[in-house]
Amino acid sequence: MGLLGTIARHLDALIGPGVMLLYPLYASMRAIESPSTLDDQQWLTYWMLYSFITLFELSCWKVLQWFPLWPYMKLVFCLWLVLPIFNGAAYIYENFVRKYVKIGSYVSPTYTEEQRKVLQMMSLDARKSVEQYIENYGSEAFARVIKAAAKEAKKH
Structure with missing residues (x-):
């Protein structure tokens, strides 16, 4: 297979860091500087989801070794989360996190x-x-x- 086969087998290692870390880091820095909160939501949610993926990988690494497609599935999922065309992280926040996780809704019973x-x-x-x-x-x-x-x- 040669060079193309080697590149295909290591595609996740070649473009993964850029997709999963470098671009989100750059976009997060831009979001901090922008006045809009929409991009903040996108990138905070991305980092939360990326943390969950990393924790999952660290916890289940012995099982994941048996699935050779896992790195590619992770790469595709992170592409969906990151790319502005999809804004997957914001989608997950709006459709799942916001609906099912209520943070900050506690109000002291001292009020009427x-x-x-x-x-x-x-x-x-x-x-x-x-x-x-x-x-x-x-x-x-x-x-x-x-x-x-x-x-x-x-x-x-």
């Missing part, structure tokens, strides 16, 4: 039921700001804000 409902609807960053507001001005001030917002919503 109405306040807890409002706080649970907020993003984690907004909730932190509101909790700081409550700490500074008291929960009564937050209750007044909720009532004023409810009145305003009824008008429209």
Whole structure:
């Protein structure tokens, strides 16, 4: 088979580091610098999934040795996760992680039921700001804000 056979057998070792590490590293640095959070989601999810793949490989390496196609399957999956045409990592986040994993939804039981409902609807960053507001001005001030917002919503 010669040179082409050797290249085909070692394709994962030749392009794998670029696909799985170098390009995602570059794209992650660009995402940090950009004002959009969409690319942050893509690349944070990619690194999370890549970590899971690596942990899986480290845990199951004896079994994976018996599957000669594993490196190629991993390469194709990582290509799907990484390539901007597919944005596979963002797809997995939107369709699986966000639906089934609820992180940051805990709200302290010290708030009233109405306040807890409002706080649970907020993003984690907004909730932190509101909790700081409550700490500074008291929960009564937050209750007044909720009532004023409810009145305003009824008008429209």
